[in-house]
Amino acid sequence: MIAWIGIGANLGDARANVVDAIERLARLPGATLLQASSLYRTAPIDSSGDDYVNAVAALDTDLDAHALLQALLAIEQAHGRERPYRNAPRTLDLDLLLYGDDVIDDAPTLIVPHPRMHERAFVLAPLAEVARNLVIPGRGAVSALLAHVNDQAIVRLDAV
Template sequence: MMLNTALEYRTAYLLLGGNLGDRKANLHQAIKLITENIGEINAVSAIYETAAWGKTDQPAFLNQAVAVKTNFSAIEVLDKALDIEKKLGRVRKDKWGERLIDIDLILFDDAVIDIENKLQVPHPQMQFRKFVMAPLVEIAAEVIHPVLGKTISEIFKNITDDLEVNKL
């Protein structure tokens, strides 16, 4: 009997962000660690600067989206992303608070996942946040949101978030 040893690859779309320290260097280091620990990066957006969202009395954030070809499950990608955050010095204090690095799993192929208090894919707030959608549309314009049934480009065109997002 022949075993199928081919690995099944999926595409994980991650949003990187941070507003403390050398923000650009932190994004670059996160991308390096994602490549080493999660998979091959297929696409990287430009870097965008955005005023803090949710908790506004803090420095502006830099955000960047990446598409990663991986053979890990969504929960494994999340766990590895959290490990990368820790390696880069992330300390979780306040929801929406300042941070050296944040890595969010936004989409995982066309999967819809809801593991209570652990992981929701697609990210449940992505379509409302310009700081997520601006970099994502750059690398995944034609990807279809598995719940809304619209492309990322269509969602971005209709976003009502008026937060200023500036491409660097």
């Protein structure tokens, strides 16, 4: 199964945290890192704090969606992720964006596709870089959706 992971951080050394998360995803048992986007800088949305560093990564995985989510949460915890309130600044945030073409609604634990990914430049721009024709079930192609978020400032930093 191909899973797409959204990666973001805006506390501590955000760039290093995102790069380390990609390296940890590459070592994840039951998964193979297929590709990762460049890093991007974005302003917080519905949040506060410093700008975010964001990226996306594709994994080929034998893990089911819930097991993959638990592995992502463990990587966040290794980076000291705290959740004092909704959309709090974070040392690392890993979101399961897509799990193949599956549509999963096990709210509040897991919703795939990620419910707001089609509204976020920090997800769509990195996805467009590495998988422009990727289709988000129920929403459409990344390339088409990207035009709807061009009012959100995003700057490509560099390749991982």
